Amino acid sequence: MTSRVLFIKNNCPYCAIYKKVIYQLNSQLKLNKQIKIIDCTNNDSYGICDNPIIKIFEGHFDSYPTLFIDGERKSGANSVLECLYFLKARLFGDFYFPQEPEYLPTIKKSTMFNLECKHRKGRLICS
Numbered sequence: 001m002t003s004r005v006l007f008i009k010n011n012c013p014y015c016a017i018y019k020k021v022i023y024q025l026n027s028q029l030k031l032n033k034q035i036k037i038i039d040c041t042n043n044d045s046y047g048i049c050d051n052p053i054i055k056i057f058e059g060h061f062d063s064y065p066t067l068f069i070d071g072e073r074k075s076g077a078n079s080v081l082e083c084l085y086f087l088k089a090r091l092f093g094d095f096y097f098p099q100e101p102e103y104l105p106t107i108k109k110s111t112m113f114n115l116e117c118k119h120r121k122g123r124l125i126c127s
Contacts, residue, residue, distance in 0.1 A: 004034065005053060009064040010041040017077040018065045021084050025091070033094035040064065 006022055008015035019037065026034045042048040049055055057068065067074045069090060077083050092099060 003053075003068065004036065004070065005057065005068045006035055006037045007040050007054070007057065007061060007064060007066045007068075008037060009044060010039065012064050014077045015065045017080050018067065018083055020080055021087060025084075025087055028095050028097075029091065030094055030096060033091065035067070035069070 006018055008019060022035050022037055029035075036053075038051050038053055040054055042050050043054050060068075060073065061075065063075050065075070065077055072090075074086070088099065
């Protein structure tokens with residue numbers, strides 16, 4: 001359960017949101033930290049299991065999209081921005097190049113703000 005897997009189904013509008021974000025982020029993540037996308041359409045529609053990982057996780061999810069990251073599970077998706085910022089915050093240290101939190105001048109805060117985190121010398125340090 002410590003792998004990074006996204007289970008999707010064809011013609012699912014919420015799955016399309018995640019796919020859009022995951023393909024973009026995977027190109028920025030280190031190779032061993034990328035998220036694998038698994039299509040469960042054949043398994044659900046015809047009972048054809050074309051990926052053995054589906055059988056391993058089958059009892060742990062019941063809707064699409066479902067994302068597993070290092071033992072955590074996140075189901076559903078509301079918007080591209082929600083998915084993007086959730087994944088950026090969750091995978092902050094796994095990028096090839098260090099990431100800077102995007103600053104939102106309207107509310108005068110960055111996209112990732114946590115009272116325990118400090119921004120020092122261009123890096124985000126959380127205790």
